[in-house]
Amino acid sequence: MSTVVKLGGSVITRKNEPFSARSDTIYELAEEISNYLRENKKHGLLLVHGGGSFGHPLVRECLEKIGYVNTQCFARVAFYMDLLNHLVTEALLASEVPAVRITPRSICWGVNYGECDFGVVGKLMSSGLVPVLYGDIILSGSESRVLSGDDIVWYLTRSLGLKKVIFVTDVNGVYDKDPKLHKDARVLSNMHVSRVLKEASFWEVPDVTGGMLNKLRKSLLLGIKDVKIYVINGFVPGNLLSALEEKNVVGSILWV
Numbered sequence: 001m002s003t004v005v006k007l008g009g010s011v012i013t014r015k016n017e018p019f020s021a022r023s024d025t026i027y028e029l030a031e032e033i034s035n036y037l038r039e040n041k042k043h044g045l046l047l048v049h050g051g052g053s054f055g056h057p058l059v060r061e062c063l064e065k066i067g068y069v070n071t072q073c074f075a076r077v078a079f080y081m082d083l084l085n086h087l088v089t090e091a092l093l094a095s096e097v098p099a100v101r102i103t104p105r106s107i108c109w110g111v112n113y114g115e116c117d118f119g120v121v122g123k124l125m126s127s128g129l130v131p132v133l134y135g136d137i138i139l140s141g142s143e144s145r146v147l148s149g150d151d152i153v154w155y156l157t158r159s160l161g162l163k164k165v166i167f168v169t170d171v172n173g174v175y176d177k178d179p180k181l182h183k184d185a186r187v188l189s190n191m192h193v194s195r196v197l198k199e200a201s202f203w204e205v206p207d208v209t210g211g212m213l214n215k216l217r218k219s220l221l222l223g224i225k226d227v228k229i230y231v232i233n234g235f236v237p238g239n240l241l242s243a244l245e246e247k248n249v250v251g252s253i254l255w256v
């Protein structure tokens with residue numbers, strides 16, 4: 001069964017420190033991916049990563065200063081996202097994961113409905129390679145737009161008929177309410193996404209593309225069906241490997 005794993009920017013970077021990658025965490029996650037692939041050679045795997053502090057603050061600065069993403073901003077965001085992708089891919093290669101970068105701005109031309117040509121992604125995956133995509137700045141007509149890693153996950157899922165999605169995040173799963181404010185907050189699991197959206201409250205994150213709510217809602221907006229979703233804590237050692245191997249996780253197991 002082919003799986004897409006989204007390595008959240010909240011895990012692979014320090015979101016409150018611009019351009020700060022969590023190298024140790026990236027290497028640990030790469031090692032777990034490698035362990036999984038060693039035992040499951042025939043299962044296709046796709047990776048997507050978020051922008052974290054390499055993407056969101058730059059875009060926000062441009063939007064606040066000039067109201068849109070001009071060519072200078074476009075080029076800078078592209079550069080820093082490529083840089084973060086380089087760090088992720090480097091760690092994957094060090095763990096012998098045959099990772100290969102696919103730059104979304106080269107294959108996507110819109111941000112709303114999956115206006116991307118994923119043909120090459122599917123072919124690379126079928127050849128045993130592990131394509132790595134990421135949240136990116138892209139051209140939609142003549143306008144610059146941010147295409148979130150979360151959206152790419154769902155577009156890939158629909159386009160390539162994937163059945164399993166793993167969101168690696170900095171939280172223990174999807175909470176019914178903010179655990180920082182409510183001691184009795186609990187992690188929701190074993191339910192359909194539409195029920196999660198009814199039962200949970202979501203709080204703001206400093207993201208230009210939204211936090212947990214957008215991650216989950218997009219699957220419904222796109223009419224995606226029969227997909228198992230993991231939202232797991234990427235700081236818990238072994239947690240990603242457990243999700244890949246369908247074992248117990250610290251996180252939410254949901255479906256859509």
Ligand SMILES: Nc1ncnc2c1ncn2[C@@H]1O[C@H](COP(=O)(O)OP(=O)(O)OP(=O)(O)O)[C@@H](O)[C@H]1O
Pocket residue numbers: 007008009010011049050051052053149168169170171173174175176177200201202203204205207209210211212213
């Ligand atoms: N009900 C909720 N349950 C869990 N987390 C929530 C909820 N509502 C909001 N959040 C926030 O969503 C965040 C995770 O989404 P966020 O987009 O910040 O991370 P990410 O996807 O790892 O980052 P990036 O977009 O850079 O890839 C959590 O850190 C948490 O603060």
Ligand SMILES: [Mg+2]
Pocket residue numbers: 050207209210211
């Ligand atoms: Mg986000």
